[in-house]
Amino acid sequence: MFEPNHRGIALAERLQAFMAEHIYPNERRYYLEAERLGPWSVYPVVEELKPKARAAGLWNLFLPVKEAPEGFSNVDYAPLCEIMGRSLFAPEVFNCSAPDTGNMETILRYGTDEQKEQWLKPLLAGEIRSAFAMTEPEVASSDATNIGSSIVRDGDEYVINGRKWYTTNATSPACKIMIFMGKNLPEGDDPYRRQSMILVPRSTTGVRVIRSLPVLGFYGVPDRASEVLFENVRVPASNMLLGEGRGFEIAQGRLGPGRIHHCMRLIGLTERILERMCRRADQRTAFGRPLSEQTVTLERIAEARIMIDQARLLTMKAAEMMDTVGNKAARREIAMIKVAAPMMAQKVIDSAIQLFGGGGTNNDHLLTAAFATARLLRLADGPDEVHRNQIGRLEIKRYRDSDPALSGGSSNALTLPEAEHMASEGLWPKPKDFDA
Template sequence: MQEPSQRSNELAVKLKAFMAEHIYPNERRYFLEAERLGPWSVYPVVQELKPKAKEAGLWNLFLPVKEDPNGLSNVDYAPLCEIMGRSLFAPEVFNCSAPDTGNMETILRYGTEEQKEKWLKPLLEGEIRSAFAMTEPDAASSDARNIGSSIVRDGDEYVINGRKWYTTNSTSPACKIMIFMGKNKPEGEDPYRRQSMILVPRETPGVKVVRALPVLGFYGVPDRAAEVVFDNVRVPASNMLLGEGRGFEIAQGRLGPGRIHHCMRLIGLAERVLERMCRWAELREPFGQPLSEQSVTRERIAESRIAIDQARLLTMNAAHMMDTVGNKEARREIAMIKVAAPLMAQKVIDWGMQMFGGGGTNNDHFLTAAFATARLLRLADGPDEVHRNQIAKLEMRRHRNTDPATTGGEATVLDLEDAERMASEGLWPKPAGFDA
């Protein structure tokens, strides 16, 4: 498996130093600002730190080398993403947070030159932010074919109608552009060619952000989920991405990198929780014995270590596959990590909460916000069940195309004639005292 490059290693050193100097000391302030100012505000601490990150050369690290000559491969970016993921607000400081990264990659890969100039450029500069409008409250959106929102051509414009929720980032005052997914060919023969994606400026008449949505009680941390209604929204036909009926194609190109980013951030989050567990275990002495001396504590620390390393190895393997054979060929590996990493993080964080006792249920130790994030990511970018279903289908197909004679994998029932013959030859053991 490919190792991260020297450039990636050097960036990791700089990133760790920046986190120690600027991110960790400001986390409490970030959570206080998020709580007091609410999800409709820009948080001053983030705005103060962004110029410092840019000046340090730690900006837009997510850019893929295939689209940008200064970008990084998935293997190179993965460990950097893990470092950023140790803090829930760090990715935004480096302009590497969802949904902006996915939206920027989408416009970079599929946008016209005009779209790139108007929207991608200010996003890359950090001057604006963006939202992604896909999930709907009235549809089982884990199957995007169910999406009912409409995109209808009317002369030189498209008319957009729909109700979306978990439209991440749309409550931010800095959000200026949304990528909207809806049907523009509802009766098309191919169910995967009925959907399109189109750019919708946030201030377009008819776009209404109805409410902020909490994630397990957290508003605006870290992704500002919201419900948005699109009521006869008109945008120029030139806002269409790639072309009519290409929505699924765009989604597949966008979601692969997004999923691996989520997984690496979760690994960083779990790694930090484990470190806190180890330190806390040596500080607390219930019933006259340090937590660190109790077998249940040691068992959970050991299991956490194993689970984190397993998830990291799976994720780095997926990154390697994406770099070498492409996202489509790596879809099994991507699906595997999307199941494994959130489950791992949720389990490790839950053990951390248990170890911290009552303090683990408030946010003094940031464990509850971490838990909410891990739990959310068992749904975002596809629920566990969808990914497991895909993994199983791919595995069945793989073995369907394998000659069992070469692998010893044939699944057959021994016929009666062979069973009787083997019994007569004494190949089956007989119970003591039994005389056939």
């Protein structure tokens, strides 16, 4: 069940070997470079490893088979994504990191030939990077209809104005192109046809990256959250993606696979945290016994194992449905994993911090960066509350549209004739006689 193809299995083995040889030994160097050079710099260790990954044939593994014959299905890619997710900086080394994967899929799926030649080709080659500008500080962006940034047609150009934040990757010197979401038809009857997405080169006059944003104290590790101001930015009308008012349509096509990727990376990260918990529990002794023999530790490890496997199975089910019936039919399962995986990861990592003690709160053991990532992903690509609401609505609709007589699902009390009939058949306890 959910078995990847032979090519995927072979690549998984090569990927694991590459991680062991090149990724894990260089993690401390990566974090030191990120801390010393800051979020506005390129980190040399990443650039050194990219050519090695490409030479090993471990490059652009995210490509969807429906658009790229050399690509993978979601079921085939998910285990590879899990392996890469074991290290927070690994996906970039393989050109499989957010937001680039989502942006590349967007241009591949919705872009014109000219857009693909200008932007997709160098992105696939790893020559440039990209950003995604959607969330805004002045509105509740969990409801994307609130987004107020404007995209206004002016002859052969569009004029763009807006303030964005958590625009991932904007501080990277390699970032050359942004996908910007804003209101193009503010008075349209359908609130889901007012938004558009458009390509904005980072070097365009009026684009200003204001600051790098920390995520629970981490700057630029790994996704370079940023605040960006767009002031009277002019781009050619040919930069529009798919067409005016198609922003939500693009978002649904972009975010479905992205959520699968996030969840599988989190599962890989959490697997690694669980392994570290087990090894640490065997190494440390408290109150005369190894931690691995103490019930509270065993319970936490057991709970972690159960939760990780549950999240993986749910994610693989969603991946299979996306492959077979499409993203729209799988929207309930996608929403479920987007809630379940970050919650699971946050809980497991929190247990690991507790087991590691004070050392778990510093940067020596990967735990704090992992926790920040898991907590962020309860908000990124839609907060938990939005996904829960969607799941609840879909579940109610599912039963509203079905016959309860076929499933015994009626919530109604017995009718009066039913109650009287059952009483006449002696199916209720009879009242006892008692003296006044």
